[in-house]
Amino acid sequence: MHLYLHVNKKEVILSSALILLTEKGVHNTPMSAIAKAAGTGMGTIYNYFPNKESLINEIYVNIKVKEKSVFLDFDVEQPIKTQFENYLRSIIDFFIANPAYFKFMEQLQASPIITKESREEGGKSVASVHELLVKGQQERIIKAIELDEILMFIGGAILAYLRWYFHQSETKTTSLKNQAQMVWDAIKE
Amino acid sequence: MHLYLHVNKKEVILSSALILLTEKGVHNTPMSAIAKAAGTGMGTIYNYFPNKESLINEIYVNIKVKEKSVFLDFDVEQPIKTQFENYLRSIIDFFIANPAYFKFMEQLQASPIITKESREEGGKSVASVHELLVKGQQERIIKAIELDEILMFIGGAILAYLRWYFHQSETKTTSLKNQAQMVWDAIKE
DNA sequence: ATAATTGGAATGAATATTCATTCGTTAAAA
DNA sequence: TTTTAACGAATGAATATTCATTCCAATTAT
Numbered sequence: 001m002h003l004y005l006h007v008n009k010k011e012v013i014l015s016s017a018l019i020l021l022t023e024k025g026v027h028n029t030p031m032s033a034i035a036k037a038a039g040t041g042m043g044t045i046y047n048y049f050p051n052k053e054s055l056i057n058e059i060y061v062n063i064k065v066k067e068k069s070v071f072l073d074f075d076v077e078q079p080i081k082t083q084f085e086n087y088l089r090s091i092i093d094f095f096i097a098n099p100a101y102f103k104f105m106e107q108l109q110a111s112p113i114i115t116k117e118s119r120e121e122g123g124k125s126v127a128s129v130h131e132l133l134v135k136g137q138q139e140r141i142i143k144a145i146e147l148d149e150i151l152m153f154i155g156g157a158i159l160a161y162l163r164w165y166f167h168q169s170e171t172k173t174t175s176l177k178n179q180a181q182m183v184w185d186a187i188k189e
Numbered sequence: 190m191h192l193y194l195h196v197n198k199k200e201v202i203l204s205s206a207l208i209l210l211t212e213k214g215v216h217n218t219p220m221s222a223i224a225k226a227a228g229t230g231m232g233t234i235y236n237y238f239p240n241k242e243s244l245i246n247e248i249y250v251n252i253k254v255k256e257k258s259v260f261l262d263f264d265v266e267q268p269i270k271t272q273f274e275n276y277l278r279s280i281i282d283f284f285i286a287n288p289a290y291f292k293f294m295e296q297l298q299a300s301p302i303i304t305k306e307s308r309e310e311g312g313k314s315v316a317s318v319h320e321l322l323v324k325g326q327q328e329r330i331i332k333a334i335e336l337d338e339i340l341m342f343i344g345g346a347i348l349a350y351l352r353w354y355f356h357q358s359e360t361k362t363t364s365l366k367n368q369a370q371m372v373w374d375a376i377k378e
Numbered sequence: 379a380t381a382a383t384t385g386g387a388a389t390g391a392a393t394a395t396t397c398a399t400t401c402g403t404t405a406a407a408a
Numbered sequence: 409t410t411t412t413a414a415c416g417a418a419t420g421a422a423t424a425t426t427c428a429t430t431c432c433a434a435t436t437a438t
Contacts, residue, residue, distance in 0.1 A: 009414090025301035027216070030397050032416090041415035043400080052398065106299035110292075112214040145367045152353040153346060153371055160345025164338055178334045182342055186375035198388090219423055221390095230389035232426080241424065382437070393426075400419075407412070 010048045013038045018059050022103035026056070026113065057118045060108060063101045064122035070094045071128040080136045081184065087129055088158070088180050095162050102162055126151055133187075143189050150187055157183045199237045202227045207248050211292035215245070215302070246307045249297060252290045253311035259283045260317040269325045270373065276318055277347070277369050284351050291351055315340055322376075329378050339376055346372045 016038035020029040031052055035042040049055040070090045074083055095102040108114055133150060136142030143150070161179045165171075205227035209218040220241055224231040238244040259279045263272055284291040297303055322339060325331030332339070350368045354360070 028301065031399080032397075035416085042398090042417095043415050044413080046399070047413070103299070110295040112217070143367075143371070145371070146361070146364070149350075149353055149364055149367060150371075152349040153368070154349075156345035156347075156349025156352075157342060157375075158345075159348065160341040160343075161338075163345075164341040172335065172338075175335070175338055178332075178338060179342070182332070182334070182339075182375040185377075186346075186371040188374075220425080221423075224390090231391095231424090232389050233387080235425070236387070380438080382435100384435075385433100387430105387432090389428105389430075391427100391429105393424105395424080396422085398419105398421090401415105401417100403415085403417105405412105405414075408410085 009038075009040060009044065013040065013045055013048060013055070014059055014062065017055055018100050018104060021056070021059070022100045022107065025107065026111070053113050053115075056108065056113050057115055059104065060114055060118050061121050063104060064118075064125055066098075066101075067091070067094060068125040071125070074128060074132065080132065080139065080141050081188075083132055084129075084136075084184065085180050087132070088154075088183060089176065091158060092161060092165075092176065092179075096165060099166060102166065106163075126155075129154070140189050142187055153186065154183060157186075198227075198229065198233065202229065202234055202237060202244070203248055203251065206244055207289050207293060210245070210248070211289045211296065214296065215300070242302050242304075245297065245302050246304055248293065249303055249307050250310050252293060253307075253314055255287075255290075256280070256283060257314035257316075260314075263317060263321065269321065269328065269330050270377075272321055273318075273325075273373065274369055276321070277343075277372060278365065280347060281350060281354075281365065281368075285354065288355065291355065295352075315344075318343070331376055332378050342375065343372060346375075 013034065017029070017034045020033055020037055024033075031042055031045060034055075035045055038045070045055070049058065071087060074087070076083075078086075130147060130151065133142055133147055137144060137147075157179065161176070165175070202223065206218070206223045209222055209226055213222075220231055220234060223244075224234055227234070234244070238247065260276060263276070265272070267275075319336060319340065322331055322336055326333060326336075346368065350365070354364070
């Protein structure tokens with residue numbers, strides 16, 4: 001019987017790797033460093049992951065899965081604008097609460113390490129907003145622009161805000177409201 | 190007297206490296222490959238650059254310098270909206286004309302390889318738009334939101350558009366107009 | 379004009395290092 | 409006891425960097 005909480009070794013490896021990867025970069029985090037940070041031997045990592053790339057891809061997919069779960073609670077009774085604002089706020093709060101997730105995505109989004117399969121898995125995360133925007137277009141609340149372009153635009157705005165946020169030292173409280181305002185003005189009919 | 194054009198060896202190395210780096214990624218382009226592509230020996234590269242990271246940083250700064258030069262021709266006689274639209278179009282055209290520059294930036298923008306000095310050097314490139322937006326705010330054409338936030342937002346929109354553009358197979362001619370519309374609606378008072 | 383000398387750019391094989399992965403051993407569970 | 413998991417030193421492939429040598433154009437001497 002242990003006195004400490006039993007934690008899944010795989011998860012310890014994943015979270016240790018996440019921190020090192022974001023802080024030092026992919027080049028500068030050898031597997032030995034991950035093992036040390038996770039408090040395991042190197043061999044143990046290879047019991048859970050066939051290689052370094054798989055480990056990294058698993059982190060990527062894990063984050064995307066969590067990101068997706070942020071959108072689940074849409075309240076269809078609310079006005080579309082409200083729903084959209086809630087969506088924006090949730091996704092931004094999610095990354096603000098998990099800066100390492102954001103840094104990881106920034107660093108690996110364009111990397112050849114991330115496989116096509118992982119990317120496809122990740123792509124699903126916009127499905128629910130897509131739906132919301134379709135409804136918005138039908139009601140002529142949202143501009144009649146191809147949805148992929150609008151989705152990209154929204155993604156860009158979120159990215160821009162988060163970069164700005166993490167770049168700042170002091171936090172401006174009004175800024176998120178401003179951002180939501182700009183995004184809404186951009187996409188509203 | 191040579192029949193072929195004399196080309197600067199350093200520039201050949203830089204451009205060869207740019208192509209390999211964007212096509213294969215940083216991990217998968219050894220210095221030997223760069224040397225081969227540039228038609229030089231490996232040692233030659235080290236006559237021009239102290240190490241691989243410096244080479245990469247120099248490419249980064251070079252692109253930023255070129256990017257900056259795109260904005261120079263503002264026509265202050267024109268309405269602010271027109272000037273802004275021209276700016277947007279120029280910067281987007283610049284990257285569309287140089288896809289490798291965009292790919293390079295996508296891959297290295299968040300990398301720890303890029304030094305703080307290089308980033309600071311690169312940051313200067315928004316100075317002229319900054320100025321334009323200040324004027325726009327004074328005339329109450331542009332929203333009274335902190336300029337850094339607006340600038341980030343614009344950056345995000347540009348990024349989103351370019352990602353979308355390179356992602357697409359067929360080119361939609363209306364899309365840039367839509368994008369400009371969204372950005373302007375976002376920032377206008 | 380021709381030959382001799384020189385400075386430094388170019389070279390790439392050799393070196394040193396880094397690091398992903400393996401595997402034989404040990405420890406813990408069942 | 410047998411099975412399973414953990415371990416990390418050893419391995420070797422990959423590759424960044426070095427440096428002794430070659431080569432060539434420009435300069436100087438004959």
